[in-house]
Amino acid sequence: MNDAIPPDFVAPHRLILSRAALIANYRWLQAQAPGAACGAAVKADGYGLGAAEVVRILADAGCRDFFVASWAEAAAIAHLVPPVSISVLHGLRDADVAVARALAQVARPVLNTPVQVACWLGAGGDACDVMVDTGINRLGLSIDDLPLLDGLNITTCLSHLASADADVPQNAQQLARFQAVRSRVAATRFSLANSAGICLGADYHFDLIRPGLALYGGVPRGEATTHIHQVAFPEAQILQIRTVAAGEGVGYNATWVAERPTRIATIQLGYADGYLRGFSGTGQALTLDGVAIPVIGRVSMDLVTLALPDESELVEGDWLRIDFDLARAATQSGLSPYELLTSLGGRYQRFWAD
Numbered sequence: 108m109n110d111a112i113p114p115d116f117v118a119p120h121r122l123i124l125s126r127a128a129l130i131a132n133y134r135w136l137q138a139q140a141p142g143a144a145c146g147a148a149v150k151a152d153g154y155g156l157g158a159a160e161v162v163r164i165l166a167d168a169g170c171r172d173f174f175v176a177s178w179a180e181a182a183a184i185a186h187l188v189p190p191v192s193i194s195v196l197h198g199l200r201d202a203d204v205a206v207a208r209a210l211a212q213v214a215r216p217v218l219n220t221p222v223q224v225a226c227w228l229g230a231g232g233d234a235c236d237v238m239v240d241t242g243i244n245r246l247g248l249s250i251d252d253l254p255l256l257d258g259l260n261i262t263t264c265l266s267h268l269a270s271a272d273a274d275v276p277q278n279a280q281q282l283a284r285f286q287a288v289r290s291r292v293a294a295t296r297f298s299l300a301n302s303a304g305i306c307l308g309a310d311y312h313f314d315l316i317r318p319g320l321a322l323y324g325g326v327p328r329g330e331a332t333t334h335i336h337q338v339a340f341p342e343a344q345i346l347q348i349r350t351v352a353a354g355e356g357v358g359y360n361a362t363w364v365a366e367r368p369t370r371i372a373t374i375q376l377g378y379a380d381g382y383l384r385g386f387s388g389t390g391q392a393l394t395l396d397g398v399a400i401p402v403i404g405r406v407s408m409d410l411v412t413l414a415l416p417d418e419s420e421l422v423e424g425d426w427l428r429i430d431f432d433l434a435r436a437a438t439q440s441g442l443s444p445y446e447l448l449t450s451l452g453g454r455y456q457r458f459w460a461d
């Protein structure tokens with residue numbers, strides 16, 4: 108950190124993160140699949156919350172299997188807790204072999220293509236994971252490629268569900284294909300379910316479940332509604348309060364015009380913090396007493412404007428909590444809960460509470 112910034116410096120916006128909620132979500136997911144181990148997808152910097160602290164907390168809670176997208180993400184958490192296992196979902200390119208060797212004690216590639224299988228064998232590869240595509244048609248070996256796996260030392264054989272958040276025949280179809288894969292592939296463990304897949308029931312759990320979204324407060328399916336708790340709470344300090352006269356516009360292009368004299372609070376938060384333009388005129392903040400304060404005008408890069416209630420006693424420097432209930436924020440913004448979390452960005456001071 109920059110020497111000019113004292114250690115107790117308070118930034119004008121912060122992300123309060125609930126350790127208790129993260130652990131409770133982990134335990135609920137684990138309890139849905141008592142016969143399986145519960146891992147955690149921590150790609151995209153722990154879905155925007157900060158992968159290092161997420162890994163520490165979940166490892167303390169008993170999690171041993173972490174999933175990242177890339178080797179850079181694996182390297183960022185590899186030193187944290189030695190007994191964990193990290194699976195690198197995007198597998199192995201030639202350019203990854205050196206880092207894969209360096210991290211071999213803790214990380215395995217998830218091999219996705221015949222070329223990746225050959226690359227791993229050529230590199231003298233030992234333990235690995237494999238991803239078999241059972242119908243998402245995105246990344247993974249085809250069922251026809253399975254004979255190529257003979258001779259590999261496979262720890263976990265994975266597949267990924269395309270539509271587990273919906274009640275569609277594709278779920279049962281992918282399950283049947285994965286069961287067929289299981290009868291043909293020699294692997295220590297089999298793993299199919301992401302957050303939504305966990306809610307589809309025991310048939311989908313196999314040996315290892317891999318939630319991401321639900322750990323971080325996203326409700327993947329109706330079954331989880333009352334059990335998953337919000338983890339990330341953005342807060343911002345009021346930088347200025349002004350009264351605008353009737354007929355005055357607020358913000359870029361004056362998309363909001365005061366119908367009567369209105370007190371406007373401006374906070375440091377914007378689309379560069381993942382509070383995207385979709386919240387313009389739809390988002391809201393909450394006072395510490397829970398009073399809703401609507402976002403008005405256009406969200407800009409670093410600033411958001413809110414219309415204060417007439418009776419509000421808020422002053423410059425007071426803190427507001429942004430309403431970031433993921434289901435509600437998704438409806439307000441038109442973004443998915445995944446996009447809301449992973450867009451949060453690096454500008455917040457992050458504090459893990461309780």
Ligand SMILES: *Cc1c(COP(=O)(O)O)cnc(C)c1O
Binds near residue numbers: 318
């Ligand atoms: C991201 C990811 C997960 C976690 O998915 P959620 O929907 O966030 O629970 C699990 N498996 C794979 C292969 C993934 O890419």
